[in-house]
Each structure stands twice: as structure tokens, then as C-alpha cells.
Amino acid sequence: MRKDRTEMSEDDDRSPPLDLRGADIAESSSKTRNCSGVTGSVAGPGPGPSSMDFQAPYPDQVLENVLENVLQFLSTRRDRNAASLVCKSWCRVEALTRSELFIGNCYSVSPRRATARFARVQAVAIKGRPRFADFNLMPPNWGAFFAPWVLAMATAYPWLEKVYLKRMSVSNDDLTLLADSFPSFKELVLVCCDGFGTGGLAVVASKCRLLRVLDLIESELSDEDVDWIACFPESGTSCLESLIFDCVERPINFEALERLVIRSPSLKKLRLNRFVSIGQLYRLMVRAPQLTHIGTGAFSAPEGVALGDLEPDYTAAFAACKSLVCLSGFREILADYLPAIHPVCANLTSLNFSYANINAEQLKSVILHCHKLQTFWVLDSICDEGLQAVAATCKDLRELRVFPIDAQEDIEGPVSEVGLEAISEGCRKLQSILYFCQHMTNAAVKTMSNNCPDLEVFRLCIMGRHRPDHLTDEPMDEGFGAIVMNCKKLTRLAVSGLLTDRAFNYIGKYGKLVRTLSVAFAGDSDMGLKYVLEGCPRLQKLEIRDSPFGDAALLSGLHHYYNMRFLWMSSCSLSPPGCQEIARALPRLVVEVISNETDKLNGDDTVDILYMYRSLEGPREDAPGFVTILQ
Amino acid sequence: MESNKVVEENDLHLKATELRLGLPGRDDSEEESFFGARNNKRPFPDARNECGSKDSSDAPAKAAIVGWPPIRSYRKNNLQQKIKAEDEAHEAAGIYVKVSMDGAPYLRKIDLKTYKGYPELLKALENLFKFTIGEYSEREGYKGSEYAPTYEDKDGDWMLVGDVPWDMFMSSCKRLRIMRGSEARGLGSCGV
Numbered sequence: 001m002r003k004d005r006t007e008m009s010e011d012d013d014r015s016p017p018l019d020l021r022g023a024d025i026a027e028s029s030s031k032t033r034n035c036s037g038v039t040g041s042v043a044g045p046g047p048g049p050s051s052m053d054f055q056a057p058y059p060d061q062v063l064e065n066v067l068e069n070v071l072q073f074l075s076t077r078r079d080r081n082a083a084s085l086v087c088k089s090w091c092r093v094e095a096l097t098r099s100e101l102f103i104g105n106c107y108s109v110s111p112r113r114a115t116a117r118f119a120r121v122q123a124v125a126i127k128g129r130p131r132f133a134d135f136n137l138m139p140p141n142w143g144a145f146f147a148p149w150v151l152a153m154a155t156a157y158p159w160l161e162k163v164y165l166k167r168m169s170v171s172n173d174d175l176t177l178l179a180d181s182f183p184s185f186k187e188l189v190l191v192c193c194d195g196f197g198t199g200g201l202a203v204v205a206s207k208c209r210l211l212r213v214l215d216l217i218e219s220e221l222s223d224e225d226v227d228w229i230a231c232f233p234e235s236g237t238s239c240l241e242s243l244i245f246d247c248v249e250r251p252i253n254f255e256a257l258e259r260l261v262i263r264s265p266s267l268k269k270l271r272l273n274r275f276v277s278i279g280q281l282y283r284l285m286v287r288a289p290q291l292t293h294i295g296t297g298a299f300s301a302p303e304g305v306a307l308g309d310l311e312p313d314y315t316a317a318f319a320a321c322k323s324l325v326c327l328s329g330f331r332e333i334l335a336d337y338l339p340a341i342h343p344v345c346a347n348l349t350s351l352n353f354s355y356a357n358i359n360a361e362q363l364k365s366v367i368l369h370c371h372k373l374q375t376f377w378v379l380d381s382i383c384d385e386g387l388q389a390v391a392a393t394c395k396d397l398r399e400l401r402v403f404p405i406d407a408q409e410d411i412e413g414p415v416s417e418v419g420l421e422a423i424s425e426g427c428r429k430l431q432s433i434l435y436f437c438q439h440m441t442n443a444a445v446k447t448m449s450n451n452c453p454d455l456e457v458f459r460l461c462i463m464g465r466h467r468p469d470h471l472t473d474e475p476m477d478e479g480f481g482a483i484v485m486n487c488k489k490l491t492r493l494a495v496s497g498l499l500t501d502r503a504f505n506y507i508g509k510y511g512k513l514v515r516t517l518s519v520a521f522a523g524d525s526d527m528g529l530k531y532v533l534e535g536c537p538r539l540q541k542l543e544i545r546d547s548p549f550g551d552a553a554l555l556s557g558l559h560h561y562y563n564m565r566f567l568w569m570s571s572c573s574l575s576p577p578g579c580q581e582i583a584r585a586l587p588r589l590v591v592e593v594i595s596n597e598t599d600k601l602n603g604d605d606t607v608d609i610l611y612m613y614r615s616l617e618g619p620r621e622d623a624p625g626f627v628t629i630l631q
Numbered sequence: 632m633e634s635n636k637v638v639e640e641n642d643l644h645l646k647a648t649e650l651r652l653g654l655p656g657r658d659d660s661e662e663e664s665f666f667g668a669r670n671n672k673r674p675f676p677d678a679r680n681e682c683g684s685k686d687s688s689d690a691p692a693k694a695a696i697v698g699w700p701p702i703r704s705y706r707k708n709n710l711q712q713k714i715k716a717e718d719e720a721h722e723a724a725g726i727y728v729k730v731s732m733d734g735a736p737y738l739r740k741i742d743l744k745t746y747k748g749y750p751e752l753l754k755a756l757e758n759l760f761k762f763t764i765g766e767y768s769e770r771e772g773y774k775g776s777e778y779a780p781t782y783e784d785k786d787g788d789w790m791l792v793g794d795v796p797w798d799m800f801m802s803s804c805k806r807l808r809i810m811r812g813s814e815a816r817g818l819g820s821c822g823v
Contacts, residue, residue, distance in 0.1 A: 135698030192703075218705055247705065331709070355709055379710075405710055407700045436700060463700045520699070545698075 067093040077102055096120060103127065104565050106144055106168065107590065108615045111152030123162035123187075124153065130568050130611055131518075132543050133167070134192065137570055138609065139594070141624050145195075146170040154181035162187040162213075169193070175200035179207035187213035197222035198250060206231040212266075215244040230256040242269035246295045246329060251275040261287050268323075271295025274331035277302050278314065285317040294321070296329030299337055299356075314340035328352030328377075335362045345369030352377040354403050360385040368393050377401040380415040380436065387419035391426025399432040399457075409464050413438030417445075424448035432457035439470040440497060445479030449486035458483050459494035465521040465546075468498040475499055481506035484514070491538075494518035504528035508535025516541040526553035533557035543568040551578025554610075558585055566613040574607040576630070582612065583630040590615045591630040592623070728782075728804055732760045733811035743804065748797045756780060760809060767793045779810045 071094055074080050084094040100123040103109065115121075128144025146168045153160055160182045170193050178185065185208045190196075198221060204214065205228050230253050232238060238260060245252075252275060261267060261284050268291060272281065276297030285291070314337060318324070324344045333356040348370050353363070354377040363378070363386040373394040378386070380402050390397070400423060402415060415437050421444045423430070430452040440462050449455070460480075468475055476497035484490060484507050491513050495503065499522035507514065508531035515538050523529070529549040532539065533556050542564065550573035561567065561582070576593065583591040594609040619629040725742030732738075739759055746752040753764050765775035772791055773779045780792040782804045789808070792800070 132698070132701075134703050135701045136704065137698045218703065220705065354706075357710075403702070403706065404700065407702050407707060407710075409700075436702075461700055465696075465699070518701075520701070 064089060064093050068097055071097045075100075099123065101125070105613050105615075106149070107617070107620050108565075108613060110617045111149045113616060115152050115156035119156070120159075121153075121157050122160060123164070124149075124157075124160065125164040125166075126168060127166045128168035129192075130543065130566060131167070131541075132545065132568055132570065137545065138611075139624075139626055141169075142627065143620065143622055143624065144168045145622065146174045146193075150174050150177050150181070154178075158182065159184050161185060162189075164189045164191075165193055166191040167193065169195040170200070171195050172197060172200035172203070176203045179203045182208075184210060186210050187215075189213065189215040189217070190219050191215075191217045192219060194220040195222070197224040198226040198228045198248070199224050201228035202226045202231040205229070206233065209233065210239060212239050213242040214240070215242055215269075216247055217244060218247050221248055221250070225250060227253045227256065229253045229260060232256075232260050234259070236263070238264040239266060240264040241266045242293075243267065244269060244271040244295065246271045246273050246297075246331070248273045254280050258283055258287065264288075265290070267291065269293035269326075271328060272297035274298045274329075278334075278337055279312065282312045282314055282317050285321060289320040290323060291321055292323045293326040293350075294324060294329070296327065296331075298332040299330045300332045300334035315343060319343035322347075324348070326350040326352075326375075330356035333358065338362060338366055341366060342369060346371060348373055350375040353382075354379055354401065357381050357405060359383070360389065364389045370394060371396070373397055375399045377403070379403050379405045380413065381405045383414040384416060384419035384422065387415060388422040388426075391422040394427060395429070397423075397427040397430055400427070400430065401434040402436055403434075404436040404463065407436075407463065409438075411438065413463070417441040417443070420444045421447050424451040428452060429454055431455060434459040434461075434494075436461045436463060438463055439467070440476065440479070441471050442469045442474065442476060442479035442482075443471070445476070446482040449479075449482040453487060454489060455483070455487040456489050457492040458487065458490060459492070459518070460496055461494065462497040464497075466498045467496075475503070477503040477506065481510075484510040488513075490514060492516040495522055496520060497522075500524050501528040501531065504531040508532050511536050513538055515539060517543070519544040519547055521546045523547045523549060526550055526556075529553035530556040533560055537563075539563075540565045542566075544570070544572060546571040548573055551575055551581070554578055554582060558582070561586055561589055561612070562614050564614065566611065568609070568611050569607075570609040572607075572610075574610055575605055576607060579607055579610055579612075580630050588614055588616070590617075590619060593628045593630055594626055595628070726801060726804075728806050730756065730759065730807040730809070732762075732809040735760060741807075743801050749793050749800075753780065753792070756807070756809065762809070764809075769794070777811055780807065781810050782807050 067090060071080075071083060071090075074083055074094075074097075077100070080094055080098055084091045095117050096119060098118050099121060101114065101118055101121045103114065103124070103126045106126050106128045126146070126149060129142060130138070132138065133142065144167060146165060154177055158181065161184050163178065163185075164187075168190075170190060175196055178188075188204060188208075188211070196219075201214075201216075204211065232240075240260070241264075243260075250273075252273065254276065257276075258280075261270070267288055270284065270288065270291055271293065272284075272295050274297055276284075278296070278299050278301055281294075281297055281299070285294070318341050321344060325347055327341060327344065327348060327350070330353060335358055338358070342365075345366060346369050349372055351370060351373055352375075357379060359381055360383050363382045367373075367386075367389050370393060374396055376390060376394065376397060376399070378390075378401070382389075387402070390400075402419070404413070415435075416439045417437075420435060420437070420440070423433075424444075424447050428451055430448075431454050433448075433455070434457075437460075440460065445460065448458075462476070469479070476495075477500055480493075480495050480499070480503050484493070490511060493507070493511065493514055493516070495507075495518070501524045504523060504527070507517070511517075511532075512535075514536050517532065517536070517539060519542075526549055528547070529544070530553050532542070533553070537560075539560065540563070545568075547569075549569065554569075554574060555578075557567070576595070579591055579593055583589065589612050591610070591612045593607050594611075595606075596608045619631065623629060725744045727740050727742050730739045730741055741752075741755065741759070743752070746755060749767070753767075757764055762778055763776050764778055764780060765773040767773055773793075781789050782792055782800070783806050784790050784803045785805065792807070795803075
């Protein structure tokens with residue numbers, strides 16, 4: 001019994017390029033959706049002449065030309081998706097004029113279908129694995145391969161310029177095909193990807209002559225040692241604007257890099273890996289004072305080089321970078337070198353110390369200059385005291401992430417509710433926070449909800465599971481309740497600590513804009529999940545682990561699953577028949593189940609992992625053996 | 632990363648030798664059930680109430696759980712490496728400095744880390760070069776001997792050993808020189 005969906009279930013436009021509207025399931029819509037490439041099984045007017053055709057006096061061609069010129073101006077995918085639903089011809093013309101394609105789930109639509117509908121795409125963004133796979137909750141080799149996409153695009157989009165991939169498996173062969181197929185290729189961004197190595201990078205570097213952007217972010221490279229930096233063309237000016245490789249865990253050819261930087265006058269972003277020493281950083285910086293984003297690499301000297309030996313003037317090098325706004329790296333920081341960055345602090349809008357083991361004192365010396373800071377990532381080694389210093393200076397702070405230096409459960413944490421409250425007092429413009437801690441109080445979370453009304457992302461990870469408010473011993477329900485009540489712009493929420501169904505009641509009642517919700521070790525009963533599924537109309541991504549939600553709760557979301565990108569539930573109380581029921585009720589949902597084999601043999605029949613998502617394609621053919629797709 | 636599943640009460644522990652398709656490294660642990668962890672197959676509503684009021688320091692150590700806290704392995708590995716490397720560096724790598732003695736034909740090298748403080752260091756120097764250092768006083772330096780232990784600090788200046796706290800000395804000492812004769816006496820008697 002599905003309600004007619006009148007609302008668009010949309011991702012906003014924060015991520016790169018546009019959504020594939022076709023992933024919306026057609027059944028419940030009464031609008032004509034017979035655009036090319038989209039399923040034809042719609043209950044509605046067919047493609048032939050009909051009473052809808054009032055445009056008879058005007059040649060379709062003229063209208064379409066006009067439309068084409070107008071629709072060129074639509075850039076956001078939300079607008080384009082809306083336009084594509086107006087009528088057939090709008091759908092057709094929109095498809096012809098869409099140049100940026102966004103696929104939120106690589107299995108929701110096939111490459112063939114996507115390329116058939118959108119013929120003139122220049123930029124593609126594809127996301128693959130679910131986020132919880134990052135934490136080893138899913139066996140490896142689950143899927144999300146770039147191969148079928150690059151194969152289809154090689155023929156369909158010869159003028160492709162940009163590829164953005166997140167959590168996809170990309171092989172060296174894929175990169176080779178990419179480099180061979182797209183002569184205008186300009187930008188490659190791989191975030192949290194795996195499957196490729198320096199061999200693939202070498203091919204891209206050498207063959208993509210127009211390459212402007214090569215960004216590797218938190219990706220895992222395979223164990224090969226090819227000198228890819230040396231593969232960039234040696235002569236002539238390079239058009240490179242951004243080179244990010246801080247996640248590459250292999251030494252690089254520094255001399256080749258230096259030569260590359262020298263002949264790249266447009267280079268603005270350079271993020272080095274930890275194999276680049278501070279001395280080498282210096283050499284690069286003096287060649288590229290135009291840099292706006294620097295990842296400093298190790299930020300220390302290699303062993304054997306003593307302090308006090310004749311060292312270059314690092315401070316002067318930083319001072320020369322007048323446009324520098326973003327600093328990161330500090331992978332093996334020697335705090336003695338920190339003062340070198342003082343000249344740039346006043347201009348910094350983004351500072352990432354999340355790999356730097358520095359204490360409060362060391363942080364203070366830097367942070368007190370950073371008045372313009374908007375994004376700050378740091379380790380909890382700075383303690384509450386360090387956070388207080390941040391709060392005192394960084395009045396413009398929009399995004400804060402505090403990572404644990406020691407990610408265990410039963411230790412005394414260096415940051416607590418004290419730091420959180422301090423931040424909320426000082427940084428009133430805060431929009432996004434990720435905070436790992438050992439102890440928290442409802443009061444502090446409430447204070448933040450009152451002080452920071454602009455919060456859109458609130459992710460609190462109390463690392464001790466089921467941990468209550470450590471002052472009152474109560475569950476953390478009221479704190480998170482206050483967040484959803486008071487932060488009216490909240491779109492992303494991650495909860496932790498001891499939570500009862502009450503917390504979920506609050507979320508369902510007040511979290512009307514929540515799109516992404518992460519739950520771990522929380523709730524009492526099915527009611528918790530029900531509250532959320534029934535109460536949050538904008539919910540698109542729901543990931544739950546180790547919470548007592550069962551089949552009945554799952555059923556309560558039937559009306560909503562087609563609006564969602566995915567649902568992940570692992571180590572909950574689901575059974576195969578329960579999941580089967582969902583699969584039967586919603587044929588356009590792919591219901592993937594991973595069960596523990598030995599438990600089954602012992603008669604214990606619960607589902608280990610449920611991962612389900614809407615799709616136009618039905619069960620995928622590349623599912624590995626441990627995945628069962630229910631139907 | 633290790634993970635633990637709740638063990639059923641009548642488990643025969645045959646799981647340890649079984650071939651399975653589950654995630655690698657998964658072990659069974661009984662501690663999980665005490666905290667009513669939700670990866671238990673049957674819900675334990677009471678266990679949560681029990682643990683809810685306990686201070687974590689009173690609870691028995693929880694076994695590690697897969698993927699918790701939710702930190703990407705890249706970050707975890709980097710930081711673990713860092714902490715480990717620092718620990719190792721502090722344990723293993725010594726602070727080796729050259730020691731020269733006026734008039735001696737060749738230099739020696741010592742590891743400052745092996746000494747807990749100045750008395751030990753001075754004793755070791757005495758043994759190394761077979762001489763006697765005098766008694767240290769702030770006012771007069773090393774009185775009662777024709778030797779004075781000195782060191783070159785980070786700024787390149789020659790300092791008398793013993794003026795600054797031991798830790799500060801350890802981090803700033805680049806090399807040692809045992810001065811002898813009139814030079815030494817001069818240093819000692821000017822009361823610097």
C-alpha cells in the first residue's frame with residue numbers, strides 16, 4: 001500500500017554532479033515518465049498520440065530547441081530532476097542537456113541505461129560501497145566495480161572530462177581504459193577507493209595530457225612500486241592544478257615531483273604523502289608560492305638529520321605563500337617546526353591536524369592566530385584545553401572534527417563534555433561536528449543545540465558502548481532529543497551512548513529534515529526503528545548496527561523504502577523470512593542479505609547484514625558468494 | 632581488528648576449528664553478553680539496565696568489536712603506527728653523543744638514555760676516561776679536579792654539565808667534551 005509520492009526524495013546539491021532521476025521508482029507517480037532509457041512499465045499515458053498532445057500546432061523541434069537553450073541554465077541536479085518530470089519532451093531535452101551525472105548508488109541503475117538516457121555527459125560522479133563497509137563490517141570484494149562503467153562510457157562519452165568516484169573498486173586496467181578513451185580528460189578524483197596501484201596512476205599521468213586534477217583521498221593502493229610521478233610529461237608546461245596523494249603509502253620520486261611542480265604554474269593544491277620530508281616540502285614551496293592548499297607531508301626531517309644543522313628558513317617559505325588558505329598533512333610532525341606556519345595562520349580557512357599528535361600548548365601557539373578558520377580537524381591529544389583555545393579564537397568555525405588518537409573503549413578520554421560545551425559557546429556558527437569522546441553529558445549536548453542553531457551535521461561518537469550521561473547516569477536520550485528539536489536545519493545525525501526508544505521517538509517527531517542517520521548499539525525495541533521510519537520523510541540513508549530492531553520494525557518502513565538510497569542493518573534482530581517479505585512487497589528493491597553460515601547450521605537464523613536499495617535493474621550479476629539477494 | 636560474537640551458553644567451542652565464511656578473526660567472548668551487546672542473537676533487556684548504571688572503570692575489560700569505534704582503518708593504522716613508533720623510539724633509539732677528552736687520542740660515544748641523571752653520567756665518564764671529576768656546585772662548577780665536563784648545546788654554545796635539569800640536558804646536548812687544565816679551572820672559578 002504505497003502512497004503516491006508527491007515529494008521529490010532528493011539529495012541536495014552539496015556533493016558533486018547530478019542525480020539520476022530514473023532511479024526513482026515510477027510506479028507511484030502518475031506523471032509521464034516515458035523518457036528514453038527509463039523503464040516503460042509506467043501506468044500512464046503511452047508514447048503515442050493522445051489527448052495530452054496540445055502542442056500539435058508547434059513543431060516539436062522548435063520547442064525542443066527553446067527548451068534546450070533554457071535548460072542549459074539549470075545546473076543543480078535537483079532542478080534538473082524536477083524539470084525532467086514535467087513532461088516527455090522536457091524529460092528528453094533535459095537528458096540531452098545534462099552534462100554532470102551523479103549516481104548515488106552504482107547498483108541503482110546500469111551503465112547502459114544511464115548512458116542511453118544522458119547522451120552528452122562531461123562529468124560523472126559514482127558512489128559504490130555503503131559507508132559501514134569502511135569499518136570492516138562487510139567482507140571484502142563485495143562489489144562496486146568501476147569496470148562496467150568505464151567500459152560503457154568509453155563508447156558513450158568520448159568527450160568525458162571528469163570522473164569522481166567514492167568507495168568504488170578501480171583497477172589499473174580501468175584506469176588504462178580511462179586514459180585511452182577520453183582525450184579531453186581533465187579531472188580524476190578517487191575517494192575511499194581501492195583496487196588500483198601506482199601502475200594505474202602512471203598510465204593516467206602519462207596519457208592524460210590535459211590533466212588538471214589528480215586527487216587521491218583516503219584510498220588504498222595496492223602493493224606495487226611504479227614511479228608514477230616521473231610519468232607526467234617531462235617537457236612543456238603542465239596544466240596541473242591539483243595533485244593530492246597524501247594517502248599513497250609509498251615513497252615517491254622527489255626529483256621528478258620537483259620538476260613537475262616547477263613546470264606547473266597553475267598548481268594550486270598540493271598534498272604530499274608522509275614520505276616527503278620538511279626539507280623537501282621547503283624546496284617545493286619556494287617553487288610554488290601560488291599554492292592555496294598544501295598538505296605538508298611528514299613535517300619533520302628523516303631520521304639521522306639532527307636539529308640545529310643548517311636548516312632552511314621554513315617560516316619564510318610559508319610567508320611567501322600569500323594565497324595559502326588550507327593546510328593539512330603533518331603526518332609525522334616534529335612540533336618544533338610548528339612555528340614555521342605562523343605567517344599563514346591569519347589567512348587559513350581550513351586546518352587539518354588530524355594526523356598530528358600535538359598537545360594543547362602546541363596547538364595554542366598556532367590556533368591563536370587563526371581567526372578566519374572555518375574547517376578544523378584535529379586529534380583529541382589537544383584535550384579539552386585545546387578545544388577551549390579553539391573556541392576562544394575561531395569565531396567563524398563551521399566544521400569541527402575531533403578524532404581519537406587512541407580508539408579504545410575503556411580509557412580515560414582526553415576530551416569530554418567540557419570541550420564540547422566550550423566549542424558551542426565560542427563557535428556559534430558551527431554547521432558540522434564530528435566528535436569522538438569517552439564521556440558525555442546530556443547537558444552539554446543540549447547546550448550545543450541551543451548555542452549552534454545552524455547545525456546541519458551532528459555526529460557524536462561516545463566510544464564506550466551503551467554509556468550513559470556520566471554525571472546523571474541517565475540515557476543520552478534528552479541530549480539527542482534537544483539536537484533534533486532545536487537544530488532546525490539538521491540533515492545528518494549520528495547517535496551513540498546509552499539510548500532508549502525515547503531518543504528515536506524524538507528523532508521521528510522532530511527530525512523532519514534528517515537525510516542520513518547512523519545508529520549503533522542503541523534502542524530497546526522495534527518501536528525505535530518504527531518511530532524513525534514513520535516520522536522522517538526525508539530519510540534517505542539509514543545505517544544501523546547492533547540494535548534490537550526486528551522484522552516488525554522493518555515492515556513499518558515499506559511506504560518509504562523507495563524514497564531512500566539505502567538501508568543498512570547489521571547484527572540486529574532480523575530474520576530471513578522478515579527480509580523476504582520486504583523483497584516480495586517491493587520488487588524494485590534489491591534486498592541483499594549476508595548471513596553467518598555457522599549460525600545457520602546451528603539453527604540460529606538471524607540475518608547478519610541486510611543491505612537494501614532501490615534499483616531499476618533488479619539483482620546484480622556480480623554479487624559475490626556470501627551475498628544472497630532475496631526475491 | 633578483532634571482533635567478538637556472543638557465545639551461546641551451550642557452545643562447544645567447535646567453532647574454533649571450523650571452516651566458515653564469516654569475517655576473519657572473529658572470536659567468541661562471554662564478556663559481550665554482560666553488556667547486552669546487540670550483536671547477540673537474543674535481546675538481553677536486563678543486561679543493559681545492569682550496565683547502564685555502572686562506571687566503565689568498574690566493568691571488566693570489553694573485548695574489541697569489529698568496526699568500533701567507527702574509524703577508517705587507514706586513519707587507525709596511521710595513528711597506531713605513530714604511537715607505536717614513538718613508543719619504540721623512546722624505548723629503543725638511544726641518544727648517542729660523542730665524548731672527547733682533552734689529550735685523549737680518540738673519542739668515545741655514549742648513550743645518554745642509559746643514565747638516569749647526572750651522577751650516573753659523571754660516574755660513567757669517569758670510568759670511561761679514567762679520571763676524577765670534582766664535586767659540582769652551582770657557584771663554582773666542578774671543584775677539586777682539573778677536569779670539567781662540558782657539552783655543546785643546540786645553539787652551538789659550550790655549557791657546563793649539570794646546570795639545567797636532566798631532561799633538558801638530554802634533549803639539548805649534542806656532544807660532550809671533558810675540558811682539562813687551565814681552561815677547565817677558568818670555567819669553574821668564574822662562578823658562572
